[in-house]
Amino acid sequence: MKHYLGVDIGTFETKGVLVDETGEIRASAVRPHNMLVPQPGWAEHRPDDDWWGDFVHVTRTVLGDSGVNAASIRAVGASAIGPCMLPLDADGRPLMNAVLYGVDTRATLEIANLTARIGAETIFERCANALTSQSVGPKILWLQNQRPELYRRAAKFLGSTSYLNWRLTGRYTMDHYSAAGSTPLYDAAAQDWTFDLAPEIARPDQLPSLLWTTDIAGVVSPAAAAETGLAPGTPVIAGTIDAAAEALSTGVRRHGDMMLMYGSTIFTIMVTAERVRDPRLWYAPWLFAGEHASMAGLATSGTLSHWFRHQLARELSAEGAFAALAAEAEASPPGARGLVFLPYFSGERTPIHDPDAKGAIFGLNLTHTRGDVYRALFEGIACGTTHIVDTYRAIGKPPARVLAVGGGVKNAVWVQATSDIAGLEQTIRRRTIGAAYGDAFLAALGVGDARREDIELWNPVERVLAPAGAGAAAYRRQYRVFRALYERTRELMAALSGAAPS
Amino acid sequence: MRILVGLDVGTTRCKAAAFTPDGRALAVGESAGYPVHRAGTTEAEQAPDDLWAAARAALADLARALGRDAPIAAIGVCGTTPGHVFVDRVGNALPRCLIWQDGRAEAEAAWLDQTVGADRLARWLGVQLPKSGALPPARLVWFRRHRPAWLDGTYRMVQPKDFINLRLTGRLVTDRGSAIGVLHLATGALDPDYAALLGIDRALLPDAVEPFATIGALAPAVAAELGLPAGVPVVAGWVDAWASMLGTGLGEPGMAFDITGTAEVIGLTARDAPAEARGLLSVPLYGDLGIVYGVTNAGADLLKWFAEAFVPDRPIGEAIALMEAEAGAVAPGADGLLFLPYLYGERAPVWDETVRGAFFRVDRGHRRGHFARAVLEGLAHAVRQCLELAEAVGGVAAPALRVSGGGARGALLNQIKADVLGRPVDVLEVIETGALGAAMLGAIGVGLATGYADAVRSMARPDRRFAPVPERRDVHDRAYEHYRGLYPRLDGLR
Numbered sequence: 001m002k003h004y005l006g007v008d009i010g011t012f013e014t015k016g017v018l019v020d021e022t023g024e025i026r027a028s029a030v031r032p033h034n035m036l037v038p039q040p041g042w043a044e045h046r047p048d049d050d051w052w053g054d055f056v057h058v059t060r061t062v063l064g065d066s067g068v069n070a071a072s073i074r075a076v077g078a079s080a081i082g083p084c085m086l087p088l089d090a091d092g093r094p095l096m097n098a099v100l101y102g103v104d105t106r107a108t109l110e111i112a113n114l115t116a117r118i119g120a121e122t123i124f125e126r127c128a129n130a131l132t133s134q135s136v137g138p139k140i141l142w143l144q145n146q147r148p149e150l151y152r153r154a155a156k157f158l159g160s161t162s163y164l165n166w167r168l169t170g171r172y173t174m175d176h177y178s179a180a181g182s183t184p185l186y187d188a189a190a191q192d193w194t195f196d197l198a199p200e201i202a203r204p205d206q207l208p209s210l211l212w213t214t215d216i217a218g219v220v221s222p223a224a225a226a227e228t229g230l231a232p233g234t235p236v237i238a239g240t241i242d243a244a245a246e247a248l249s250t251g252v253r254r255h256g257d258m259m260l261m262y263g264s265t266i267f268t269i270m271v272t273a274e275r276v277r278d279p280r281l282w283y284a285p286w287l288f289a290g291e292h293a294s295m296a297g298l299a300t301s302g303t304l305s306h307w308f309r310h311q312l313a314r315e316l317s318a319e320g321a322f323a324a325l326a327a328e329a330e331a332s333p334p335g336a337r338g339l340v341f342l343p344y345f346s347g348e349r350t351p352i353h354d355p356d357a358k359g360a361i362f363g364l365n366l367t368h369t370r371g372d373v374y375r376a377l378f379e380g381i382a383c384g385t386t387h388i389v390d391t392y393r394a395i396g397k398p399p400a401r402v403l404a405v406g407g408g409v410k411n412a413v414w415v416q417a418t419s420d421i422a423g424l425e426q427t428i429r430r431r432t433i434g435a436a437y438g439d440a441f442l443a444a445l446g447v448g449d450a451r452r453e454d455i456e457l458w459n460p461v462e463r464v465l466a467p468a469g470a471g472a473a474a475y476r477r478q479y480r481v482f483r484a485l486y487e488r489t490r491e492l493m494a495a496l497s498g499a500a501p502s
Numbered sequence: 503m504r505i506l507v508g509l510d511v512g513t514t515r516c517k518a519a520a521f522t523p524d525g526r527a528l529a530v531g532e533s534a535g536y537p538v539h540r541a542g543t544t545e546a547e548q549a550p551d552d553l554w555a556a557a558r559a560a561l562a563d564l565a566r567a568l569g570r571d572a573p574i575a576a577i578g579v580c581g582t583t584p585g586h587v588f589v590d591r592v593g594n595a596l597p598r599c600l601i602w603q604d605g606r607a608e609a610e611a612a613w614l615d616q617t618v619g620a621d622r623l624a625r626w627l628g629v630q631l632p633k634s635g636a637l638p639p640a641r642l643v644w645f646r647r648h649r650p651a652w653l654d655g656t657y658r659m660v661q662p663k664d665f666i667n668l669r670l671t672g673r674l675v676t677d678r679g680s681a682i683g684v685l686h687l688a689t690g691a692l693d694p695d696y697a698a699l700l701g702i703d704r705a706l707l708p709d710a711v712e713p714f715a716t717i718g719a720l721a722p723a724v725a726a727e728l729g730l731p732a733g734v735p736v737v738a739g740w741v742d743a744w745a746s747m748l749g750t751g752l753g754e755p756g757m758a759f760d761i762t763g764t765a766e767v768i769g770l771t772a773r774d775a776p777a778e779a780r781g782l783l784s785v786p787l788y789g790d791l792g793i794v795y796g797v798t799n800a801g802a803d804l805l806k807w808f809a810e811a812f813v814p815d816r817p818i819g820e821a822i823a824l825m826e827a828e829a830g831a832v833a834p835g836a837d838g839l840l841f842l843p844y845l846y847g848e849r850a851p852v853w854d855e856t857v858r859g860a861f862f863r864v865d866r867g868h869r870r871g872h873f874a875r876a877v878l879e880g881l882a883h884a885v886r887q888c889l890e891l892a893e894a895v896g897g898v899a900a901p902a903l904r905v906s907g908g909g910a911r912g913a914l915l916n917q918i919k920a921d922v923l924g925r926p927v928d929v930l931e932v933i934e935t936g937a938l939g940a941a942m943l944g945a946i947g948v949g950l951a952t953g954y955a956d957a958v959r960s961m962a963r964p965d966r967r968f969a970p971v972p973e974r975r976d977v978h979d980r981a982y983e984h985y986r987g988l989y990p991r992l993d994g995l996r
Contacts, residue, residue, distance in 0.1 A: 300866065303866075307866055311868070311869050311870045311873075312812045312870055312873070313812075314870060315813060315815040315816060316815065338543070338858065342864075345864060345865050345866045346865065346866055358862065358863040358864060358865060359861075359863070359864030359865060360860060360861060360862045360863070360864060361860060361861040361864065362858070362860040362861075362862075362992075363858045363859075363860065364845055364858055364859035364860060364861075365543065365845050365846060365858050365859065366540070366800070366807055366845045366846050367540060368811060369810075369811050369814070370811055370812050370814060373811070477996070481995055481996070484995055485992075485995065488991040488992065488995065489862065489988065489991055489992075492984060492987050492988065492991065493862070493863055495984070
């Protein structure tokens with residue numbers, strides 16, 4: 001029997017799975033780690049502990065638990081949170097903790113300066129994305145400006161997956177999907193590094209070589225083999241960012257397929273034949289040459305349910321709280337008896353891109369209960385998701401198939417409301433373990449043991465959720481008010497955000 | 503010593519209180535709560551029999567506290583208005599009455615505005631009433647369209663407190679103030695054009711007398727059941743808000759008041775009542791003292807709603823105390839969180855039956871205490887908006903605000919009002935100003951006071967002052983500007 005190892009580094013934990021050639025999971029392991037917040041707005045991981053240390057730990061655990069001979073592992077695939085910024089010295093040793101993706105907002109000044117100097121239109125035209133806290137380029141500039149002694153010693157800049165691959169194979173590589181997050185260092189049309197937009201950020205020799213996700217980045221070195229228990233010489237694919245690997249695991253393979261991930265935020269990836277050019281959406285080349293991806297995401301989603309539970313349902317016991325709230329929400333009818341919930345508790349990302357947007361709970365009357373508001377919260381997120389889907393519809397690129405995944409898929413109110421409000425069928429697959437499973441599948445693709453359509457066998461469709469039709473009028477009204485409420489109060493909320501202390 | 507008894511028939515319960523002729527409270531009695539039957543988004547009804555059972559419970563409770571053979575000189579009753587009770591010739595009421603919160607006649611209000619017009623209505627009624635689906639002109643049209651049998655001569659239409667008086671004395675009488683919107687406020691006549699429009703005649707209403715006029719005596723059977731002396735004079739009584747204004751001690755122009763509880767009754771006194779009311783009500787209170795005021799649909803009880811909705815797992819008293827404590831621990835301004843208190847539509851100052859409440863500018867840093875504080879601050883913003891409008895209409899500035907009613911017990915809310923309004927808030931010695939005002943009417947009726955001014959002077963006194971904290975002024979002024987900006991942006995959003 002052939003086996004494939006998939007490992008995914010998340011913000012708060014690392015997951016590993018050992019999968020056999022039929023797609024069965026032979027063993028899995030999870031190891032938690034922390035996100036370090038050295039000061040407000042900064043977010044870091046320790047690369048040798050949280051990334052490589054976790055990789056070694058989960059790999060040894062799945063090998064031990066499964067009893068699988070390491071020699072039967074045909075390939076290794078990894079994915080991770082990203083894009084991250086990690087400078088290495090000439091010997092490939094980290095010079096500092098890794099700077100995480102968009103949750104780290106330390107380079108605000110560099111973003112503003114670069115955008116002003118290069119011009120937002122040029123950046124969008126060349127890189128297909130605006131400069132945001134997600135972009136790696138401004139974070140390298142931050143290093144130059146704030147930690148010049150470290151910058152002087154920086155021989156390479158890697159991300160999370162690419163650092164794992166470096167430790168495994170001794171080669172500096174990065175996949176295109178990850179590299180597209182290095183704005184303004186990645187040229188979307190040329191699909192290559194570019195240095196003309198901001199030559200001061202990095203030299204060509206400081207960046208890794210670019211590969212497609214299923215290209216073989218190298219083989220497990222003897223040193224890495226000794227540490228991990230893997231067989232030396234095992235192929236390692238280039239890998240990618242966690243959300244893309246997750247999309248693969250849910251069966252995103254045809255043009256028009258859209259992954260809809262119900263996580264701490266809503267995140268979507270749609271694979272397309274042509275590059276989608278729309279400043280409201282994000283772009284990356286897809287994992288395979290010649291294909292494209294269009295992404296979108298809300299700023300806060302699943303995290304709102306935790307906020308609600310801690311703030312507005314504090315008396316419920318810790319164990320039973322979410323079940324009790326779910327029962328209360330299910331007792332409330334579609335449309336939450338007239339409530340409209342703007343989920344912009346941390347501003348909003350796509351499609352409105354308004355960091356000053358604020359939350360609202362609108363339409364309250366004396367008979368509304370906690371359950372109504374809790375239901376409205378999920379309906380509000382579903383309205384936000386509908387806004388994304390409608391953006392694609394408006395530009396003539398509606399998703400052909402939506403594949404739902406993530407912890408929130410278990411939340412019946414949330415998922416059904418999304419189908420009902422957005423008018424979407426959602427395909428849900430049997431295995432929901434996530435990105436690590438996608439990594440194992442990508443590894444199998446990389447060594448030619450599987451074809452793209454084999455995901456249907458590895459992870460079959462379990463059910464298709466259709467719009468229920470109930471409450472259609474209430475939902476139409478709710479979505480209409482949702483859109484109008486933001487438009488009408490946007491300017492006032494923006495004025496407020498400067499006025500109030502927080 | 504003579505004892506004056508006032509009974510306040512409220513939205514949620516009845517309260518009775520006994521006073522000395524100089525306004526000292528001797529004892530109180532209270533009923534259990536009774537329900538408001540709500541349906542749809544605008545309907546609000548109550549059962550007159552519930553009200554009567556509660557009135558008896560409150561009076562019996564008071565009688566027990568006073569002891570046997572207490573020297574009671576008079577009883578006065580005030581109650582919520584407009585609440586239309588239909589009583590047949592033998593004194594039986596229809597099982598449900600529409601109460602003051604019922605705004606179902608919105609379409610009729612619009613129809614009246616279009617076909618009759620505000621000016622003609624004001625001539626018929628002797629007062630400029632706001633356009634509202636919860637006020638008599640529109641509601642009477644609704645009766646005509648949807649309940650014509652109620653207007654066909656079988657029934658008489660009275661207010662809840664008139665129904666209680668009927669049960670206490672066997673006499674069915676109303677007062678001219680309670681008949682506002684039906685009879686001409688100054689003359690007490692039913693305008694013939696108005697009568698023709700509605701297809702009603704004057705006999706729909708019983709005689710309308712002065713609120714302090716004695717209408718009868720406590721019936722022996724009722725007196726025996728309640729433990730009160732038979733034969734005590736009962737006066738006609740008044741609109742609860744107006745009785746409360748007496749109890750709040752309004753005696754000269756420029757006195758602002760806020761009677762707070764289920765709703766907030768906010769306004770001020772002016773020399774004579776201005777004719778132009780701009781969405782408020784401008785009526786004579788007594789003598790040449792006019793009042794300009796508005797009634798909101800929701801009041802201090804909003805905190806109870808919030809506690810019920812978000813702390814359903816604790817007993818309500820405990821939950822409210824918890825919410826007050828959490829709200830008190832949050833800085834003034836609630837870190838930008840805003841609340842529109844329109845949970846049951848809003849009367850003054852926006853007069854919109856279909857608008858609803860909202861929290862705005864929520865972010866992840868807001869805790870439950872922020873929401874509780876925002877509820878109280880939103881209420882204070884509504885009070886400020888009403889009072890500023892009343893000042894403009896009345897042409898007079900009010901240096902301080904007198905608060906009374908059940909909501910005046912909350913020290914935090916009083917301080918928030920002082921800070922948001924930027925003026926001192928004075929709390930009356932007697933919080934139950936409705937019952938006190940009703941007792942004042944009894945005092946006038948039996949000659950223990952020479953008139954309104956005498957009763958007010960001798961029976962109502964402020965007790966405690968909440969001073970505004972100047973450092974909080976800026977944050978509240980800014981929040982108030984945003985609060986005022988919100989409603990116009992939401993207009994018509996359904």
